[in-house]
Amino acid sequence: MLRSLFKVLxxxxxxxxxxVVSYSAVTVRVAAMSPVGLGLGKSSDPFFRTYTxxxxxxxxxxxxxxxxxxxxxxxxxAMSRSESGVITELRTDAKSAGLTPPLDLVAAIVELRxxxxxxxxxxxxxxxxxxxxxxxxxxxxxxxxAFKMVLTRLDGACQ
Amino acid sequence: MTSINAGGSKNRRSNRRLxxxxxxxxxxxxxxxxxxxxxxxxxxxxxxxxxxxxxEYENLALLEYKHADPIQGKQSLQDLLHFMDSAExxxxxxxxxxxxxxRTLTYVRIAFLDEKSGKAESVHEDMxxxxxxxxxxxxxxxxxxxxxxxxxxxxxxxx
Numbered sequence: 001m002l003r004s005l006f007k008v009l010x011x012x013x014x015x016x017x018x019x020v021v022s023y024s025a026v027t028v029r030v031a032a033m034s035p036v037g038l039g040l041g042k043s044s045d046p047f048f049r050t051y052t053x054x055x056x057x058x059x060x061x062x063x064x065x066x067x068x069x070x071x072x073x074x075x076x077x078a079m080s081r082s083e084s085g086v087i088t089e090l091r092t093d094a095k096s097a098g099l100t101p102p103l104d105l106v107a108a109i110v111e112l113r114x115x116x117x118x119x120x121x122x123x124x125x126x127x128x129x130x131x132x133x134x135x136x137x138x139x140x141x142x143x144x145x146a147f148k149m150v151l152t153r154l155d156g157a158c159q
Numbered sequence: 160m161t162s163i164n165a166g167g168s169k170n171r172r173s174n175r176r177l178x179x180x181x182x183x184x185x186x187x188x189x190x191x192x193x194x195x196x197x198x199x200x201x202x203x204x205x206x207x208x209x210x211x212x213x214x215e216y217e218n219l220a221l222l223e224y225k226h227a228d229p230i231q232g233k234q235s236l237q238d239l240l241h242f243m244d245s246a247e248x249x250x251x252x253x254x255x256x257x258x259x260x261x262r263t264l265t266y267v268r269i270a271f272l273d274e275k276s277g278k279a280e281s282v283h284e285d286m287x288x289x290x291x292x293x294x295x296x297x298x299x300x301x302x303x304x305x306x307x308x309x310x311x312x313x314x315x316x317x318x
Contacts, residue, residue: 003173010177014184015191022192027200034204036211047245051212054242058215097245100238102219102227137223138231146226153318 046096053090083110108133205253225317233272236265263292267310
């Protein structure tokens with residue numbers, strides 16, 4: 001009787017340890033490979049790279065819009081730099097994947113944010129760049145004010 | 160002396176049996192943990208990535224839909240559909256319900272833009288596609304009018 005009890009206890013202990021170890025290992029692996037996790041999964045498929053970069057862009061936007069981060073200028077600047085890098089990568093990968101996301105519009109948003117954050121960066125050159133990017137996105141010629149209003153609304157409400 | 164040896168050998172045999180039971184339990188636990196984690200962690204990771212990637216793409220496409228000229232707006236929405244289709248074809252989707260919901264909204268918005276451009280035949284086709292995707296959400300009796308009203312309501316939140 002006692003021997004059978006030991007056998008069952010050994011089986012259960014082994015199963016519990018095995019379950020916890022393998023569950024943790026698979027979860028860590030999934031988190032490491034996932035685009036929303038560490039994004040270590042490298043792929044030769046341009047669509048998969050575009051998908052991963054779109055996740056990174058979304059995460060950067062979420063950080064910029066978070067209430068806790070609004071006053072942290074250094075973090076906002078770091079996120080803008082990260083977005084600029086992602087946009088550059090997206091331009092190549094999205095084209096290879098046969099996609100045309102409105103990247104000029106995101107680039108204009110990043111530039112306008114930078115100039116609003118640091119007035120030293122704003123000037124006629126940057127204003128012209130922003131105007132051109134917005135126009136290339138199919139917005140009307142006189143949409144500068146509308147674009148600024150959109151950004152104010154986008155960034156105004158924190159999440 | 161003989162009885163002590165016999166007792167020791169019996170104990171060793173008993174310990175070996177317990178180790179075998181523990182190893183058997185480990186094997187079962189590892190298999191169970193791997194299967195369970197693959198189901199839950201992979202699905203959750205896919206859903207999270209899907210929400211971030213498609214939301215970001217959608218946010219940009221919606222800005223184009225609202226502010227750019229109808230041709231560029233329609234192109235952005237069609238590109239968004241292409242992005243969703245490609246993600247689904249590659250098995251990157253964890254939440255099919257949300258995907259069908261996004262597709263329904265996108266077809267209705269394309270119909271709105273076609274309406275603006277005076278393409279009555281395209282409007283009809285877009286709305287058929289919207290209703291079809293809406294049915295996949297379990298809404299069997301949804302009408303074109305309901306979809307139009309719901310999407311018009313949602314569109315008022317686009318910055």
